Amino acid sequence: MPADLEEKTNRYERLLAEALDAAEVAPPADTPLGEAALEFEEMAQSYLEDGRHFREQDDLVNALASFSYGHGWMDAGARIGVFDVPTDGHLFTQ
16 A cells, blocks of 8 residues: 555654754754754754645645655754754654
8 A cells, every 4th residue: 555645744744843842952052063953953944844835835745855854854963962852762763
């Protein structure tokens, strides 16, 4: 059975929005890693906004891609330690 594009798009939007809310910048903001964390967060926020724009245009394929890319930025930041994140396994890879 193929994936339901609308359901998956909705799920990934929620996942990205929750990840942005849950992540806290770990290093001090005035350090190179702190600056990197803010850039990761800015990229993810931009992809969230782009995805919502695409959804408004009924372009679910690009909305899903945007939400996925945005979450990738947050997950990568968590993996390299620039974000403190919950460890329950729901929002970020372990």
